[in-house]
Amino acid sequence: MEVGVLGGGQLGRMLALAGYPLGVRCIVYDPAPDACAGQVAPHLCAPFDDADALVQFAKGKQVITYEFENVPVATARLLEAHAPVRPTPRALELFQDRLLEKQFLYAVGIPTPAFAPVDPDHPDRALSEVGCPCVVKTRRGGYDGKGQIVAHTPDEYLRAVAQLGSQPLIVEAFAPFEREVSVIGVRGRNGETRVYPLVENHHRDGILRLSIAPAPDSDALLPLARGYIERLTAALDYVGVLALELFQVGNQLLANEVAPRVHNSGHWTIEGAHTSQFENHLRAILGLPLGGMAARGVCAMVNLIGAIPPLEPILRIEGAHLHLYGKSPRAGRKVGHITLCADGYASLQERLSVILPR
């Protein structure tokens, strides 16, 4: 079975590695000659708008998927004529644009912070809908905190709009959240939908640093999150893995962002759940039965950002799992992650303190 993967970063790499034991061969498509998935899987290196290369790529593929959401929608639409594309390109279209994303969430009844599109000629109108503090964001192209500015006052808001303003913008109310969590779900071709336990996420400078799974004290929130995933995926007849980033405010969960793909906050599932998000994504898009989502013990996932630390102290930790992506280190770049597994949160914290000393 051959699966085409649009994008050849670490997510494509981990998809490919999850495929081999299932008898699934992933072939990645990425314009970057050094795309790291190309170290573990065949790599077709061509621009996303190269129609000939895309048609070539589609040949013999049982299904085509994508590993990042900024693949041009036109690319996915073109491929659809030659092979099934799952998840639906419609998901790319919606979730590449923060305004369409929020409008869609609103339409299917998933609460979000208040939001409004910014009219560049009358930026004050959006502010009056949302209020301060707020976050000004570019509608498209932002990731890892890029293209976002928090504003505490109307003046700061206007400065943020001026700074980002060459692109279409959205402004969102700043949610007074207690913590950030995410839920990762998978929907099969038959409509069956499953979710992993909630994950607690810690960001710094807009980049995910640490996930704890399952999120402590989150059992009561899971049905709510599951309902969001079910509504979201059913509305799109979505097939595959999908991540929903959420703000927890008391017993409420406000949706922040949707990623129509495997997600950094789900890396813990490789060792921490019976079936990883990567395997479950492949199972789903190939129409195979979905795998077990329950956690095996508890996990912490620590991103390696910008540099690879000395490995020996990490490998000495009982229950530590190293994942390097084969990427050359660069400031702010995710070059790998470590998953720590433990039987309980106390021993997890102990192991974590070796890697993240306070």
Next chain:
Amino acid sequence: MEVGVLGGGQLGRMLALAGYPLGVRCIVYDPAPDACAGQVAPHLCAPFDDADALVQFAKGKQVITYEFENVPVATARLLEAHAPVRPTPRALELFQDRLLEKQFLYAVGIPTPAFAPVDPDHPDRALSEVGCPCVVKTRRGGYDGKGQIVAHTPDEYLRAVAQLGSQPLIVEAFAPFEREVSVIGVRGRNGETRVYPLVENHHRDGILRLSIAPAPDSDALLPLARGYIERLTAALDYVGVLALELFQVGNQLLANEVAPRVHNSGHWTIEGAHTSQFENHLRAILGLPLGGMAARGVCAMVNLIGAIPPLEPILRIEGAHLHLYGKSPRAGRKVGHITLCADGYASLQERLSVILPR
């Protein structure tokens, strides 16, 4: 880091897959053009006696290892001049030959069934040392039960010798064992030695069908098995993973066979232990710290032999992990395995009954 692997079967394949997350790239060397590890790693296809190809292969390798024990010793010796070979080629030399193997075990004080080399001109002499029932085996080249005949009477013994007798033979007493178990250990470059829990193995027609890990009621036997592994590996200054197949007779463990490599009865460690035998082998030969050996719950490993069964019923089992090797099916050939994980033996048995109906 680049590691050269002599042999490109499923063991080489799983070594390569274990290497990628560690930042280790395995390159396999195998004379067979369709060696299945070549689907997941670069493959140098050349005969084992091609000195030029071997020298080429050694270039840039941090270390060279082997994934099956019938690699010619001369191949490993030649490579030693160009890169470190771990485990030591001496282990190949000893464990390729059942007589040298048994003599070595005897020398380091590890009990075995009685054994004697068969003198083709006076086969009765060996029988008088060993008695009936016994097992006549070729000294070299046997695997998966090939080259072995059980004899219950002196007549059967003589017929077995006549049947196998063009090659050097050994005869061993047939141990009245209660069960077959194996212990898999790993020794680091600093001499640190660790073992996984004992595994209970079930063979049919000489081929491993099913392993249960940890072997039920085996905790009390583990120190004994650990001692064997320590003696065996220390005597050879062995570095890497090693498997010892044992007969359990009451509280005694008699050594049957040594495999100086990762082993089929250790496949459960991929999901069932914190660090798999494949990762631990790579860690050991690269001089990295060894990983955790404790079991995570209990596991059953079922070999897929000769054919790939319908996958859907397998994938539906909670805690089932499929491993296909990318080999074309052929009678008696291992084409994959399934590992079932569970919290306890009762639920394990329930899951197992789906795959192996009684």
